[in-house]
Amino acid sequence: MIDSRRLRTLRAVADHGTVTAAAAALYLTPSAVSQQLAALEQEVGHQVLVREGRGVRLTAAGEILLRHSHAVLAQLEQAQAELAAYASGAAGEVTVASFATGIAAIVAPAMRELGVSAPGIRLEVRDAEGDASLMLVLDGRADLAVAVEYRGAPGEDDQRLSRFPLYAEPFDAVLPRGHRLAEQAAVAVADLADEPWIGPYPGNPCHDVVMLACETAGFQPRLAHSSDDFRAVAALAGAGAGVALVPRSALRGVELPDVVMLPLVGTPATRRVFAAVRRGAQEHPLLRPVLDALRCAAADAHLV
Structure with a gap:
């Protein structure tokens, strides 16, 4: 009989690439992870990992x-969801991991709505940029992720996760107020090819959106400054340090006396946001109301 906990350990090692990183994600010691894997190899009668440099393969x-393991763990998640539904467990805590703008735009409004429609459900919110929210869900440290599409993101056919689209948000150009294009109604990304750029760090999904928009326009941007904080990006642009592309909601409600934000013409840059849970858990009586509240909050936010 194969122990499902050891399958979960195997998947964590595959996801993180090293025993040490998997151990940290699972709140275990590296020794405990190695013991779990050794026991798994005894159970199946085959070696499942080999050392490769500093990692494993x-x-x-x-x-x-x-x-x-993807099918087995998804089936266990579904069993837990059905048992919870049988017990009418519409009360408890759900941990939601999301990037900061997603928290402000839809997670906080969803929390407010749940306080009325499902007062027994409590949300614990974790700020997780880049692809970190998805790994928190896969590692069992969060129940639900609000994440941004990025190169290499788990696709619709990923056997570990179930995904639910929330919204697609356009990016706007951020220019210094005295910029030569600041008086236009809109701007093309190609018109900014020779400018110094301010953008997020690699690993932030918005970095991928900016790079793809520039590549589609036929150039590689010259990144002069980097920040994952869009208010800092706007401040730098206002100081004349460069131009940027920023999700439309990221600077909503922020006073911007030194910059102008212009919509893009031509091929738009878009941030596609989705919710994700471990496959099989989507019908859990605690998760279903949260997913519904997030979808309603996204529809009400008018982010397009």
Whole structure:
């Protein structure tokens, strides 16, 4: 009999690439993770990992087992969801991991709505930028992620997660108020090819959106300054340090006396936001109301 906890450990190692990183994600010691994997190898009669540099690589047997682990763990999540529904467990805590703008735009409004429609559900919110929210869900440290589409993001067919689209938000150009294009009604990304740029760090999904928009316009941006804080980006642009592309909601309600924000013409830059839970858990009586509240908050936010 294969222990499902050891399958979860195997998946964490595959996701994180090292025993040490998997141990940190699972709140275990590296020794405990190694023991779990050794026990798993005894259970299946095959070696599942081999050392490769400072990391590890799954063997062919490990890859087979990993594919089955996705189905097994999803089935267990579904069983827990159905048992919770049977027990009418519409009271409890849900941990939501989201990037900062998503918290402000939809998570906080959803929390307010749940306080009325499902007062037994309490949200614990964690600020998690980049792709960190998805890993928190996969590692079991969060129940639900609000994440941004990025290169390499788990796709719709990923066997570990169930995804739910929330909204697609356009980016606007941020220019110093005295910029040569500041008086236009809109601007093309290609018109900014020769400018110094201010943008998020690699690893932030918005970095991918900016880079793709510039690549589509036929150039690689010259990143002169980097920040994941869009208010800092706007301040730098206002100081004449460069131009930027920023999600429309990121600076909503912020006073911007030194910059102008212009919509883009041509191929738009878009931030696609989705919610994700571990596959099989989507019908859990605690998660379903939260997902519904997030979708309603996204529709009410008018982010397009």
